[in-house]
Amino acid sequence: MALVVGALVVLALQKGSDRAASAPRPSVSSPPLPADPTASPSLTAPPVVAREEERLLAIGDGVVWRGVTGSCVDGVEPLLERSTNDGATWTDVTPRYRGVTQVLRVDPFAGTQADLVVALDAETCEPQGLRTFSDGVYWADQAVPDGVAYLAADGGLRDGEVGVEAPCAEPRSVRGREPMAVLLCDGKVLVSGETDWEETGLEHATAVFAGTETVVAAHSAVGCDGLAISTVASGEEPVLLSCEKHLDPSLATAVAVSGDRIAVWNGDALTMLASAVAE
Numbered sequence: 001m002a003l004v005v006g007a008l009v010v011l012a013l014q015k016g017s018d019r020a021a022s023a024p025r026p027s028v029s030s031p032p033l034p035a036d037p038t039a040s041p042s043l044t045a046p047p048v049v050a051r052e053e054e055r056l057l058a059i060g061d062g063v064v065w066r067g068v069t070g071s072c073v074d075g076v077e078p079l080l081e082r083s084t085n086d087g088a089t090w091t092d093v094t095p096r097y098r099g100v101t102q103v104l105r106v107d108p109f110a111g112t113q114a115d116l117v118v119a120l121d122a123e124t125c126e127p128q129g130l131r132t133f134s135d136g137v138y139w140a141d142q143a144v145p146d147g148v149a150y151l152a153a154d155g156g157l158r159d160g161e162v163g164v165e166a167p168c169a170e171p172r173s174v175r176g177r178e179p180m181a182v183l184l185c186d187g188k189v190l191v192s193g194e195t196d197w198e199e200t201g202l203e204h205a206t207a208v209f210a211g212t213e214t215v216v217a218a219h220s221a222v223g224c225d226g227l228a229i230s231t232v233a234s235g236e237e238p239v240l241l242s243c244e245k246h247l248d249p250s251l252a253t254a255v256a257v258s259g260d261r262i263a264v265w266n267g268d269a270l271t272m273l274a275s276a277v278a279e
Helices: none
Strands: 020-022 055-059 064-068 079-083 089-092 102-109 113-119 127-132 140-142 149-151 157-159 162-164 172-177 180-185 188-192 197-199 205-210 214-221 224-233 239-244 253-258 261-266 269-274
Touching: 055 102, 055 261, 064 102, 079 102, 102 127, 102 149, 149 180, 180 205, 188 205, 188 214, 214 239, 214 253, 214 261, 224 261, 239 261, 239 269
Parallel strands: 055 253, 172 205, 205 253
Antiparallel strands: 020 089, 055 064, 064 079, 079 089, 102 113, 113 127, 127 140, 149 157, 149 172, 157 162, 172 180, 180 188, 188 197, 205 214, 214 224, 224 239, 253 261, 261 269
């Protein structure tokens, strides 16, 4: 994936030892936006989430993985959890025995397993790939995959193990892999182009997900008294998928897509939505 030079697509959870924690059950999608949104208040940009509180989310086959990044540099412990019932309960699978100091990226692998990019060494905070074949009980070393986009522990943008120039000082929600990646700059959704980052027309976003051809974003929208979920394909106009009135765009959020499902983790709620989005 060429990032910028050929450009580069989720948190406040309780920490603790292995446990199963209750979480709200998935909710039904709200109706679409009203046709006349003129009565809605003007939009304000959602707050920029602190790096150590940024959220990660991934969907496998009957499995959801979620994480809070933590901070290797500042000594804030990360958290990684796994659910097999769409978020009704969660199991802490943070690889503490490996000395993980920050979780930088999580991806589903082989249906029910996961790949991570983490920081292990508290002195250097350099990225390291991990993979589990045991539902998160044990984690084996692997190389950081080529072409995956993420923020390193020092806040620098990475394409695999290569550092690249970011389009803004504080990028967030860096997601995706070759051929397309996406991130947020001051709430604007930017996608990687051939020579530079390109705007998508989506703004006031708090989280994004990148497929191979489309982007899904959680954002504020005029006419939506809650959290809007929209999608946009390269060179096209954004399309509203849903307005989730029970969700709050001011809260830390992550979004992930798999097959016909969109997962939205907002505050304490994990909401599962039907998706017509092509990954």
